[in-house]
Amino acid sequence: xxxxxxxxxxxxxxxxxxxxxxxxxxxxxxxxxxxxxxxxxxxxxxxxxxxxxxxxxxxxxxxxxxxxxxxxxxxxxxxxxxxxxxxxxxxxxxxxxxxxxxxxxxxxxxxxxxxxxxxxxxxxxxxxxxxxxxxxxxxxxxxxxxxxxxxxxxxxxxxxxxxxxxxxxxxxxxxxxxxxxxxxxxxxxxxxxxxxxxxxxxxxxxxxxxxxxxxxxxxxxxxxxxxxxxxxxxxxxxxxxxxxxxxxxxxxxxxxxxxxxxxxxxxxxxxxxxxxxxxxxxxxxxxxxxxxxxxxxxxxxxxxxxxxxxxxxxxxxxxxxxxxxxxxxxxxxxxxxxxxxxxxxxxxxxxxxxxxxxxxxxxxxxxxxxxxxxxxxxxxxxxxxxxxxxxxxxxxxxxxxxxx
Amino acid sequence: xxxxxxxxxxxxxxxxxxxxxxxxxxxxxxxxxxxxxxxxxxxxxxxxxxxxxxxxxxxxxxxxxxxxxxxxxxxxxxxxxxxxxxxxxxxxxxxxxxxxxxxxxxxxxxxxxxxxxxxxxxxxxxxxxxxxxxxxxxxxxxxxxxxxxxxxxxxxxxxxxxxxxxxxxxxxxxxxxxxxxxxxxxxxxxxxxxxxxxxxxxxxxxxxxxxxxxxxxxxxxxxxxxxxxxxxxxxxxxxxxxxxxxxxxxxxxxxxxxxxxxxxxxxxxxxxxxxxxxxxxxxxxxxxxxxxxxxxxxxxxxxxxxxxxxxxxxxxxxxxxxxxxxxxxxxxxxxxxxxxxxxxxxxxxxxxxxxxxxxxxxxxxxxxxxxxxxxxxxxxxxxxxxxxxxxxxxxxxxxxxxxx
Numbered sequence: 093x094x095x096x097x098x099x100x101x102x103x104x105x106x107x108x109x110x111x112x113x114x115x116x117x118x119x120x121x122x123x124x125x126x127x128x129x130x131x132x133x134x135x136x137x138x139x140x141x142x143x144x145x146x147x148x149x150x151x152x153x154x155x156x157x158x159x160x161x162x163x164x165x166x167x168x169x170x171x172x173x174x175x176x177x178x179x180x181x182x183x184x185x186x187x188x189x190x191x192x193x194x195x196x197x198x199x200x201x202x203x204x205x206x207x208x209x210x211x212x213x214x215x216x217x218x219x220x221x222x223x224x225x226x227x228x229x230x231x232x233x234x235x236x237x238x239x240x241x242x243x244x245x246x247x248x249x250x251x252x253x254x255x256x257x258x259x260x261x262x263x264x265x266x267x268x269x270x271x272x273x274x275x276x277x278x279x280x281x282x283x284x285x286x287x288x289x290x291x292x293x294x295x296x297x298x299x300x301x302x303x304x305x306x307x308x309x310x311x312x313x314x315x316x317x318x319x320x321x322x323x324x325x326x327x328x329x330x331x332x333x334x335x336x337x338x339x340x341x342x343x344x345x346x347x348x349x350x351x352x353x354x355x356x357x358x359x360x361x362x363x364x365x366x367x368x369x370x371x372x373x374x375x376x377x378x379x380x381x382x383x384x385x386x387x388x389x390x391x392x393x394x395x396x397x398x399x400x401x402x403x404x405x406x407x408x409x410x411x412x413x414x415x416x417x418x419x420x421x422x423x424x425x426x427x428x429x430x431x432x433x434x435x436x437x438x439x440x441x442x443x444x445x446x447x448x449x450x451x452x453x454x455x456x457x458x459x460x461x462x463x464x465x466x467x468x469x470x471x472x473x474x475x476x477x478x479x480x481x482x483x484x485x486x487x488x489x490x491x492x493x494x495x496x
Numbered sequence: 497x498x499x500x501x502x503x504x505x506x507x508x509x510x511x512x513x514x515x516x517x518x519x520x521x522x523x524x525x526x527x528x529x530x531x532x533x534x535x536x537x538x539x540x541x542x543x544x545x546x547x548x549x550x551x552x553x554x555x556x557x558x559x560x561x562x563x564x565x566x567x568x569x570x571x572x573x574x575x576x577x578x579x580x581x582x583x584x585x586x587x588x589x590x591x592x593x594x595x596x597x598x599x600x601x602x603x604x605x606x607x608x609x610x611x612x613x614x615x616x617x618x619x620x621x622x623x624x625x626x627x628x629x630x631x632x633x634x635x636x637x638x639x640x641x642x643x644x645x646x647x648x649x650x651x652x653x654x655x656x657x658x659x660x661x662x663x664x665x666x667x668x669x670x671x672x673x674x675x676x677x678x679x680x681x682x683x684x685x686x687x688x689x690x691x692x693x694x695x696x697x698x699x700x701x702x703x704x705x706x707x708x709x710x711x712x713x714x715x716x717x718x719x720x721x722x723x724x725x726x727x728x729x730x731x732x733x734x735x736x737x738x739x740x741x742x743x744x745x746x747x748x749x750x751x752x753x754x755x756x757x758x759x760x761x762x763x764x765x766x767x768x769x770x771x772x773x774x775x776x777x778x779x780x781x782x783x784x785x786x787x788x789x790x791x792x793x794x795x796x797x798x799x800x801x802x803x804x805x806x807x808x809x810x811x812x813x814x815x816x817x818x819x820x821x822x823x824x825x826x827x828x829x830x831x832x833x834x835x836x837x838x839x840x841x842x843x844x845x846x847x848x849x850x851x852x853x854x855x856x857x858x859x860x861x862x863x864x865x866x867x868x869x870x871x872x873x874x875x876x877x878x879x880x881x882x883x884x885x886x887x888x889x890x891x892x893x894x895x896x897x898x899x900x
Contacts, residue, residue, distance in 0.1 A: 117553040125557045132553035137545060144790070146730055149521040149536035153529045153865065161733055188781025190755030191595060199643075225767070230756035233769040237754055243603075248767070264685065273765075328552055328564055329785035350641055351594030352634035361631070361677075363652070367639040370660050377592025378724070379735035382785040386548070415755065441828060461557065471832060474632070480898045 096416050096485050103412065103481035109405050111476045115393045116326075121459045121488075122171060122483040127300060127440050127473025130326030130390075143382060160379050165332075165353075166371050168384060171391045172325070172334055175399055176298060176317070177308040182336055182396055184374040185321070189299060189333040190230045191349070193266070194392035195374060197221065197238040198348040200264035200293035200316055202218040203341060210241060218263040218292070221255060222247045228272040231297055235266050241348070244342060251278045258290035269307065270300035270438030273465055275430040277301070277438045281312040283340055288313065302392075303405040304439035304476070309336055316341070324439065324475055327387035335374040342370055351376035393477060405476040406439040409484055413441050413472065416488030423493045429469065440473040445495065454494045460487045500820050507816065507885035513809050517882045519797045520730075525863045526887040526894075531704060531844050531877025532867055534794075535732030543793035547786060557847040559656065567656070568777050569757075571613050572788060576738055576797045578730070579803055580702060580721070581712040586740050589725070589788060593703060593737040594634045595753070596722035598668070599778060600739060601625065602752040603718055604668035604779035607745060619809040622667040622750040623695070626651045626658060632676040634700055639670050645752070655682045662694035669696055673705035674804055674842030677869055678820050679834040681842045692717065703727060708843035708880070709796075709807040713740055720745070728843065731791035738777040748775055755780035781864040797881060809880040813888055817876065818843050820892030830900045834871065847874040851900065858898045866893045 104110060104222035117132040147159040156162045169183030171186045176183075187195075204218045213219035223235040225248035227328070227431040231250065239246040242263075249257050251267055258265070265287045270277050280296060293476025296317040301307055309317055317336040352358050356368045367373045414428060426443040445451055445468060452464040462472040472487065501725040508514055521536040539893055551563040555815045573587030580587075591599075608622045629652035635653065643650040646667075653661050655671055662669070669691045674681050684700060691698040700721040705711055707728025713721055721740040725731035741749045751771070756762050757779035760772045771777045818832060828848040849872060857870040866876040878890065 096514075119554070123556065129552075129557045129560075131556065132548065137548045138554070138826075140544055140548050141541060141788070144541045144732070145521075148533075150523070152527065152535065153533045153541065153867070155712070155733065156533075187591065187595065188755065188784075191753060193593065194753055217510060227556055228756070229759070229765050229767060229769075231761070233754045233756065236769060237752055241752060262699035319761065322782070323795055328548070329559065330782040330788070331786070332784060348645060349595060349598055350637045350639055352632070352637065353594075355633070355637070359870070360790075361633055363633060365633075377594035378726070378734045379736070380736060380784050380787040382544070382735070382790050383787045385733070386786050418597070463557070464762070 096419060100412070100481040100485040104407065106173065106430055107116060107405060107480065107490035109397070109401060109476055110391060111321060112232065112397065112478060116478045118478060120322070121461055121472060122481065122487045124460065124462045124472040124474065124487055126326070126479070127323050127471070129322055129329060130324060130475065131478055133326050133390040133393050134387050136328065136389045140382070140386055141386045150396045161379070163377050164381065164384050164388065165375055168388050168391065169334055169371055171323070172302070175394060176302050176319070176336065177340070178310050178336055181371055182235030182339055183334050184371040185387065186332050186375055186379050189297070189318055189320045192335045193231050193297065194232045194238055195347055195349055196316040197235055197264055197316050198242060199267055199345050200224045200295050201238065201242045201244055202345050202346045204263035204293050217260060219244050220261045220263060222249060222257060222262055222265040223460065224248070224267050225250050226271055226273070227297070228299070230248060231266055231268070251283065254283055255286040260291060262290050262292040264295055266297065268297045268300065271469070272300050273429070273469060274442050275438045275440035277305070277436050280307065280314070283342060284312050284314055289321055300438055300440070304406055306399050312469050314338065321387050323425060325387070326390045326393070329391065331383050331387045332380060337371065345373050347373065351377045353377055353379070362494065365372070369373045397477070402476045406474055407434050407437065408475065408480065409474040409479060410437060410441050412440065412481055413474065413484045413488060416485050417443070417491065419439050421489050422496060439476070443470040444468050445470050451494055457491060460491045462488045464473045502822060504816070504885040504889040507812065508574070511884065513715050513801070513805060514884060516797060517884065520734065521880045522882060525832070525865055526891045526893060528864065528866045528876040528878065528883065530879035530883070531727050533726055533733060534728060534879065535882055537730050537794045537797050539796055540732065540790050540793045541784055544786070544790055547566065547789045548685065565783070565826050566759065568785065568788050568792065569779055569783050570793050572795065573775055576706070576791065579798060580706050580723070580740065581710060582714050582740055583743070584763055586743055587738050587774055588737050589738045589777040589780055589791065590783050593701070593722055594638050595722045596737045596739045597635050597638045597701065597774070598642055599751055599753055600699045600720040600722050601668055601670055603648055603749050604699050605642065605646045605648055605752045607748050610669035620703065622665060623648050624651050624665045624667060625655060626661060626666055626669040628652070628656050628671050630675055630677070631672055631701070634735065635670055635672070655687065657751050659690040662690060662696060664695060666694050666696040668699055670699045670701065672701045672704065672754055676704050677873060677875070678846050679844035681840050684718070688716050688718055704842055704844070709808055710803050711741045718742065725791050725828045730794045730797065731789065732794065733892045735787050736784060741778060746777060749804055751777065753780045755876070757781055757783070767828070767879070783851050801881070809879055811841065813878040814841060814843065814845050814848070815882060816885055817878070817892060820889050821847070824892050824896035826896070826900060830874070843880070844875060844877045849874050855898055859894060862894045862898065881886045881900045
């Protein structure tokens with residue numbers, strides 16, 4: 093047994109989270125794609141049968157009350173809240189990440205335009221939306237639409253340059269906590285403070301950080317945030333996203349999608365819109381119950397799991413992966429795009445590799461599942477809840493075989 | 497046995513659709529709430545187990561290709577298409593009805609503002625959105641937001657008055673095919689023609705008609721349409737809605753929610769948005785696969801079911817219900833809000849009843865499930881796929897007992 097294999101064994105033996113793996117359905121493959129689609133939590137299939145057969149099939153319409161369907165968006169939001177450092181009552185689940193980015197960004201511009209402003213979107217001299225130029229594309233596309241529809245100008249800049257472009261023209265800033273491609277962790281506290289110092293509203297996309305590392309939304313005064321639930325939160329394919337609106341801003345949250353679910357009296361069927369108070373104001377239409385209740389079951393794996401322990405293991409996993417890659421893979425064959433500094437690293441490692449598409453195909457055939465991002469990136473996500481150190485060592489070893 | 501019971505028996509014996517009831521999970525209750533939440537199709541539970549256990553749990557990320565997840569929105573749209581009289585390639589499934597109303601209405605205003613217009617929203621003198629004043633409220637709320645964000649004025653009028661307010665200022669008109677409260681069927685061909693004659697864009701909400709009666713989207717030249725799938729289409733609680741964009745208008749569909757799923761090359765991760773051609777342009781973010789594939793299984797009950805036969809049975813059911821109510825219920829105790837004329841009737845009967853809330857509670861306790869709409873409406877939906885004439889007779893008989 094090699095030195096690194098022994099080390100993996102020791103690290104696994106000392107891993108206080110290792111028991112969580114049993115809460116997932118996994119096989120002999122090394123699954124390093126949980127940053128794209130989280131593995132299936134073992135509790136989900138039976139829960140879905142109950143939701144489908146009993147709640148829908150037998151109780152039918154009564155389930156909106158009796159099975160708690162109606163309040164699911166807020167209830168499940170409150171289950172996500174501790175994972176991102178939010179007190180209860182500020183997160184609501186529903187719609188896709190893209191739709192939530194639209195809600196958040198338009199609402200942010202309206203907040204920046206000042207209290208009570210309705211027609212004054214993009215007014216008050218604050219007519220710029222700053223967006224991460226390296227963002228996952230959907231955020232950029234939606235930001236462009238939000239800018240167009242609020243009379244703002246869109247200003248794409250790399251996160252490091254954000255502080256330099258903030259001004260009294262900045263209405264809102266949309267940033268990613270972790271870069272989807274490189275795995276770089278951005279400075280959420282520092283950038284949020286800079287946005288606030290400029291008098292603008294900070295919107296964070298947590299897709300690649302929630303469930304992998306502490307976010308501290310309340311602590312750092314984030315204004316609005318969105319995230320998906322099918323990566324590190326394991327909610328299932330296309331499970332609904334969530335929206336965080338800081339408590340102090342909820343009364344000023346002026347949604348561009350004021351559906352009947354966000355009305356203060358949804359069943360009053362009143363022709364005039366009067367928004368609900370609190371997190372439900374972020375709702376829109378009828379929630380997609382099947383996807384949502386699968387997510388609720390999936391979130392139960394987090395009971396009593398401290399997010400700091402998750403972060404510690406995540407860093408140990410990525411450290412160890414980089415160590416194994418350096419030891420096994422021929423010099424110059426791959427190059428890490430992920431920062432070495434812990435403070436700048438999310439829970440993935442992105443390796444540049446000339447023939448990455450081909451290499452990933454062969455990795456998958458050899459039982460190591462990551463993903464390929466064009467043109468030349470091998471992306472490996474490390475989900476601390478179910479990835480172990482022996483997995484990591486094996487992944488690096490197979491990678492070395494494949495590229496040699 | 498009473499005369500009406502005998503008649504019910506004869507009607508059931510002659511019903512060519514009666515065999516479809518076996519494709520649903522039903523119990524001894526008379527379920528007349530399928531216009532709120534359709535009953536569970538029997539094929540859904542096993543399909544969901546396969547989707548959860550094998551597609552997600554075992555194939556995981558590979559299912560986006562291998563299980564057809566990625567193309568589900570268009571594929572399932574094409575399954576809905578024949579039910580609403582649309583040729584393939586014009587319907588895409590995803591998001592809630594409210595979100596789709598927003599997409600459709602903003603896109604309609606942009607179409608009305610003329611080819612290639614970008615900044616000119618609400619320009620060209622077309623700066624009014626006409627909306628059904630009796631609409632299910634979410635359409636009104638969303639229309640108000642769409643108007644605000646495109647610089648238009650919102651003009652709510654009852655459908656009968658729509659032709660009278662159309663002018664060269666009208667950009668778009670949002671109408672309901674069937675009124676959610678009264679069950680009144682509006683004149684889709686005539687109103688669409690009137691909207692077109694005024695040079696405006698017609699948007700129809702099909703929530704209470706699709707699956708219950710022929711819609712004829714292509715035949716009548718409807719421009720855009722939206723609908724939910726959890727009523728007469730039995731897709732499950734909060735199953736995703738759909739969006740129809742007439743083929744000739746697809747290239748001019750300029751979405752306010754241009755998420756990465758609507759990009760011509762979604763995995764190109766390109767910073768610039770270039771919309772896909774065809775129905776996928778109506779997509780936004782990652783589709784909610786569990787809810788969507790439950791819907792796909794649910795739609796299989798429609799194989800070889802002619803929508804004209806569904807309509808004929810629907811009218812026979814509501815005719816017979818009104819007949820039984822007239823025979824059984826004491827004069828003056830309830831009053832039908834649903835038009836007697838077939839051409840003006842959807843697939844529900846709404847009865848005004850002073851103590852409707854109480855009455856519905858006792859009906860449900862007695863095994864007859866409809867719903868209550870404030871302040872004084874008993875609403876009964878008749879789903880031709882699984883409601884029979886004996887159900888109808890029993891419902892009227894129990895209603896008579898409850899109100900006497």
